[in-house]
Structure formats: C-alpha cells, structure tokens
Amino acid sequence: MKLLIALALLAYIASVWGNLVTVRSLQEEKEQGIEGKIEEAIAPLKEKIREIETSISQKYPPVKFLSEKDRKRILITGGAGFVGSHLADKLMMDGHEVTVVDNFFTGRKRNVEHWIGHENFELINHDVVEPLYIEVDQIYHLASPASPPNYMYNPIKTLKTNTIGTLNMLGLAKRVGARLLLASTSEVYGDPEVHPQREDYWGHVNPIGPRACYDEGKRVAETMCYAYMKQEGVEVRVARIFNTFGPRMHMNDGRVVSNFILQALQGEGLTVSIICYIFYIYIYMCTYFKGNPEEHTILEFAKLIRGLVGSRSEILSLPEAQDDPQRRNPDISKAKLLLGWEPVVPLEEGLNKTIDYFRKELEYQANNQYIPKPKPARTKKGRLRHI
Numbered sequence: 001m002k003l004l005i006a007l008a009l010l011a012y013i014a015s016v017w018g019n020l021v022t023v024r025s026l027q028e029e030k031e032q033g034i035e036g037k038i039e040e041a042i043a044p045l046k047e048k049i050r051e052i053e054t055s056i057s058q059k060y061p062p063v064k065f066l067s068e069k070d071r072k073r074i075l076i077t078g079g080a081g082f083v084g085s086h087l088a089d090k091l092m093m094d095g096h097e098v099t100v101v102d103n104f105f106t107g108r109k110r111n112v113e114h115w116i117g118h119e120n121f122e123l124i125n126h127d128v129v130e131p132l133y134i135e136v137d138q139i140y141h142l143a144s145p146a147s148p149p150n151y152m153y154n155p156i157k158t159l160k161t162n163t164i165g166t167l168n169m170l171g172l173a174k175r176v177g178a179r180l181l182l183a184s185t186s187e188v189y190g191d192p193e194v195h196p197q198r199e200d201y202w203g204h205v206n207p208i209g210p211r212a213c214y215d216e217g218k219r220v221a222e223t224m225c226y227a228y229m230k231q232e233g234v235e236v237r238v239a240r241i242f243n244t245f246g247p248r249m250h251m252n253d254g255r256v257v258s259n260f261i262l263q264a265l266q267g268e269g270l271t272v273s274i275i276c277y278i279f280y281i282y283i284y285m286c287t288y289f290k291g292n293p294e295e296h297t298i299l300e301f302a303k304l305i306r307g308l309v310g311s312r313s314e315i316l317s318l319p320e321a322q323d324d325p326q327r328r329n330p331d332i333s334k335a336k337l338l339l340g341w342e343p344v345v346p347l348e349e350g351l352n353k354t355i356d357y358f359r360k361e362l363e364y365q366a367n368n369q370y371i372p373k374p375k376p377a378r379t380k381k382g383r384l385r386h387i
C-alpha cells in the first residue's frame with residue numbers, strides 16, 4: 001500500500017515536474033512569441049515615426065540662409081493674394097523675413113499656408129485702410145481687389161484701399177525709411193488709344209465709369225507715390241502689372257483666362273465678347289514676375305484653352321461691357337533695358353499649369369456646395385449667339 005502511495009506520489013511529482021517543465025518552456029516560447037509580435041507591431045510605428053520626422057524636417061520649402069546684414073524685413077500688403085503669395089514665396093526662399101498683411105477680402109490663407117509657423121514668416125490679418133506700425137526695410141504694396149467683379153463689388157472700399165491704404169503705407173515707408181513698391185495696373189491706361197503702351201503714355205480713362213474706382217484709385221496711388229518721393233524723399237517704385245494668370249489665381253476672377261478654363265473644364269460654352277478682334281496681353285505668374293507679352297485675339301485664346309483642356313465646349317459671343325479696354329499690350333523695351341526683365345514662361349506652359357491648378361481646385365471643392373460659376377464682368381444685358 002505504502003509502495004503504491006509512494007509510486008503515485010512519484011508519478012504525481014513527475015507529472016507536476018513535467019508540467020512545470022512544459023509550462024516553463026511554453027512560457028519561454030510565449031515570451032519569445034510576444035517579443036516577436038511586439039517587434040512586428042512596433043515596426044510600422046517605427047516606420048511612421050521616421051516618416052513624420054522626415055515630413056517635419058521638410059515642412060517648409062527650402063530657404064536660403066542670409067546673414068543679418070543681407071536679410072531684409074519685408075512687408076507685403078495683399079500678400080495672401082494671387083500675385084502677393086508668389087512674391088512671398090520668392091522672398092522667403094531668398095532668405096528674407098516676410099510679413100504678410102491681408103484682410104482676406106480676396107486673399108486666401110491657403111495661398112501662404114506652407115509658410116505658416118516658419119521663423120522668417122509672419123501673417124497679419126489687417127486692413128491697410130487702418131494705419132500699421134511695424135519696423136520694415138521694404139514694402140511691397142499690393143493690397144487691392146484686382147479683378148473687375150471684385151473691385152466693382154464695393155467701389156467705395158476699392159477707392160479707400162487704394163487711396164487711404166496707399167497713404168498709410170507711404171506714411172509707414174517715410175517713418176521707417178523703407179522703400180515702397182506700388183503694384184499698379186495697366187488699367188491706368190484705361191481704354192488706350194496708343195499701342196503698345198509705353199510708360200510715358202498718360203492713358204484714356206473714364207473718371208466716372210464703372211471701372212473708375214480701380215482705374216482712378218490706382219492712378220492717384222501712383223500720384224501719391226511720386227509726391228512722397230519728391231516732397232519727402234521716400235524711395236518708390238511703381239510696377240504696372242498687365243493681365244496676369246497662373247496657379248493660385250481666383251477661379252471667379254471674372255476675366256477671360258479663368259472664365260475660359262472654368263467653362264471648358266465644366267463643359268460649358270466659352271463666352272467671348274462680341275468684338276472678336278480684341279487683343280490681350282498676358283503675363284504668367286510663377287514665383288516671380290516672369291511674363292510673356294504676346295498678343296492674341298480673344299477667339300484664338302478661347303480655341304487654344306479649349307484645346308489644352310481637351311473640351312468640346314462651344315464658343316459663344318457676349319455683348320461688350322462698358323469701358324472694357326479693347327486692346328492692351330505693354331511695350332517692355334524699357335523694362336528689358338533697365339531691369340533685364342524678360343518673358344520666361346511660354347504661354348502654353350503657363351496655361352497648362354493654370355489648367356492643372358483649376359482642375360485640382362475643382363476636385364478640392366467637389367464636396368463643397370460652392371463651385372463658382374464664371375461671371376464675366378459684363379454689365380449690359382444681351383443674348384448669347386453662336387459664332
């Protein structure tokens with residue numbers, strides 16, 4: 001009996017021992033398995049961290065380093081707009097400290113969002129109609145709605161921006177000894193009687209027409225610049241920018257390039273002013289004022305854009321708007337001689353980039369109720385007719 005008990009006990013101990021042994025090896029296996037699994041689970045996380053680290057270090061476009069003495073503090077009014085944001089890119093990449101001031105009437109944060117948080121960049125929500133007190137070395141004064149539907153939307157505001165706003169910026173330039181560049185416009189020539197337009201042509205503007213708030217606003221802004229230069233010795237520059245297009249332009253800009261592209265992309269008829277021999281000049285915006293002065297008839301242009309978009313939209317004609325300039329073309333010989341400024345981007349390449357941008361914008365807005373219908377700046381009513 002005792003023997004039996006002893007044997008049972010032994011067997012029991014052996015089994016327990018055996019169990020213990022298997023339990024331990026199981027445990028070890030488990031641990032190893034867990035380690036492997038943890039390793040497995042961690043690997044994608046490690047990968048993710050690596051990705052995030054690289055994306056953080058590449059967060060901003062590359063910026064040159066400038067020493068304290070070469071680095072300028074630059075104010076761009078209207079710097080979140082189409083032209084202003086390209087200028088901000090160029091100056092940031094050159095290594096300067098850029099302060100963008102915009103009231104976001106037509107400017108958009110998206111145009112400069114890639115710089116937000118950069119140590120050289122500052123964005124201020126401010127209307128230039130109110131004075132601004134900051135320390136700067138240079139001022140690029142671009143603030144003003146620039147497309148007909150935008151500036152006609154609130155003519156008094158357009159006038160205030162161009163007059164009081166420009167006085168405020170010239171006052172700032174005088175106080176801090178900064179140089180100021182005024183972004184003026186080919187609209188100062190009105191409906192020109194001279195072709196091409198040279199810098200010394202005085203223009204042909206209707207002072208009480210629908211476009212006068214912008215045309216005369218910019219004309220008096222130029223006058224103010226030269227008065228501050230003569231009387232106060234402020235260094236000023238005036239750039240008369242002609243029709244411009246490129247990525248970041250407003251889809252509802254209301255002028256031919258954006259209208260044609262939008263109409264072609266959305267499969268609508270391309271609306272052309274009745275005067276088909278109208279000539280236009282385009283300056284394509286890309287990082288800096290690279291432009292391409294070429295004359296094209298509106299009809300040629302509509303056909304070109306329709307071809308590039310690959311659309312089968314019809315081309316329709318519209319009555320002419322009041323005071324719409326019939327023809328504009330800058331004489332750039334002086335700019336070439338004195339500034340070395342020359343066209344760089346071929347028309348078709350500029351159009352393709354703009355079309356790509358518009359395509360992306362339309363996709364971006366696809367889930368949004370807001371898709372702008374192209375509205376040409378036409379003031380007279382009239383029926384569309386095929387041409």
Ligand SMILES: *[C@@H]1O[C@H](CO)[C@@H](O)[C@H](O)[C@H]1NC(C)=O
Pocket residue numbers: 308348349352
């Ligand atoms: C512009 O786009 C069209 C159509 O996609 C293409 O055929 C043409 O080669 C492009 N032109 C330039 C200059 O990129």
